[in-house]
Amino acid sequence: MALFGVKPRTRIATLAIILGAPHTSRGYGTDAVKAAVRYAFDEMAVNKGELQVWSFNPRAQRAYEKAGFIQEGRRRAATFHRGAFHDEILMGILRDDYECLTAEG
Template identity: 35%
Template sequence: MARLFGDRIMLREYRRDDLPWIRQWVNDPAIVSNLSDIFLYPHALESTEAFLEAVIEGSSDSRGFVIADLESEAYIGQVNLDSIDWKNRAGSIGIVIGSSEQLGLGYGTEAMRLLIRFAFQEMNLNRLQLEVYDFNDRAYRCYVGCGFKEEGRLRERQYKNGRYVDVIQMGLLKSEWKEDVG
């Protein structure tokens, strides 16, 4: 997959030497509390290695990129397109910034905009979708700023942090997307 370049970051291929960086966040409660329940239990080194190897080898259903510093190519996070439906030209986005220190610095927004442009212009997808928890205001603002619209709300769908929370479903259509926004 081609590299995508932004102002401060690049979206690049996964590498085996990304493993320590992924291992840093994959069991970090501050990071995974905003992610799906696949992170409810600790992830063993072997499962992280298997994920990374599947992505590198192309045997994973996930297609994606490492979010990396533009100059050093150092790992910041990752953004993936999952569940690509080629017939209907739709895909689901998942994104994670791998350390608390790098949250809120705009890396996620820049990565989303690069991925959206790639998905619509190069992959010819027509629809992108994602889910976000109602308490994740930072991510919600990012997605709205990139052009996503709230399409539905699964009320009290997930039990997180001692309470039931809504899962907000969001989508962006190619016809709605404007490159200056996204």
């Protein structure tokens, strides 16, 4: 997992994570993303976290949603994987979103 690309002016961090077998379907990805989001806002003082995820990866999309990310856009047919074209989904979370989530408990 990595948080990268933070610039002082924009204060946007890009999140990237790779999780493979045998660690999938155990909640590790969701926990890791939540920890990264917490670190980005509480320690790095970013204003926004963003990421890209392929449409053929619904488990990752769900993990990101559980951490507070929302879909902001879509690049249609942005990759070719296993014989078909797939969209790239752009997701983001703002500091305000994060603070609402942490206030809810």
